[in-house]
Amino acid sequence: MLTPEENDQFWYGTISRGDPDLHASLTAPKTSSDFFNRLKAEPLLDHTRLYRVARHRLESGRIANLLEDPHRSDFLEYLDSIDETSRIISDWIPFGYVLNNNPEALCMNTEGGSVIVVSEVVRYALFWSLRDLCGLLVGGGLNLLPDIVVTT
Numbered sequence: 001m002l003t004p005e006e007n008d009q010f011w012y013g014t015i016s017r018g019d020p021d022l023h024a025s026l027t028a029p030k031t032s033s034d035f036f037n038r039l040k041a042e043p044l045l046d047h048t049r050l051y052r053v054a055r056h057r058l059e060s061g062r063i064a065n066l067l068e069d070p071h072r073s074d075f076l077e078y079l080d081s082i083d084e085t086s087r088i089i090s091d092w093i094p095f096g097y098v099l100n101n102n103p104e105a106l107c108m109n110t111e112g113g114s115v116i117v118v119s120e121v122v123r124y125a126l127f128w129s130l131r132d133l134c135g136l137l138v139g140g141g142l143n144l145l146p147d148i149v150v151t152t
Contacts, residue, residue, distance in 0.1 A: 011045045015066045022065065032113030036094035039117055040067045043100035050099050069096040071123065097123055 016023035025034035044051045054066045062070045075095050095116035105118040
């Protein structure tokens with residue numbers, strides 16, 4: 001029987017896949033980026049289905065490691081749209097989607113600093129809610145959307 005520390009070493013080793021820096025950040029987090037990586041790793045360790053989804057993404061070539069975010073461009077597009085001062089302020093805060101079962105988005109302080117975490121569940125819920133809302137406004141005779149939204 002493995003001790004909890006040995007168990008963590010084994011599973012974090014599985015997720016880090018031979019990357020010593022990533023393994024160190026998971027087992028002994030010090031910075032906000034390390035804590036962010038750990039927040040992304042823990043659901044994969046707790047839920048076999050989530051681990052399988054991440055493994056499928058890895059094997060299909062969509063991501064380079066199990067903690068990579070395939071939808072990071074959503075955040076980068078937002079950062080491109082804000083003013084320079086706000087972008088500089090937010091540069092040091094790790095952010096991204098987390099593959100987990102909890103429909104939540106959090107700005108949280110950790111021992112290493114602030115992180116911004118958005119569940120992929122929230123991403124898909126917002127997508128489908130907005131899609132349905134646009135369909136209702138356009139298809140339901142309430143054409144309240146600008147032409148550019150309707151045509152795209």
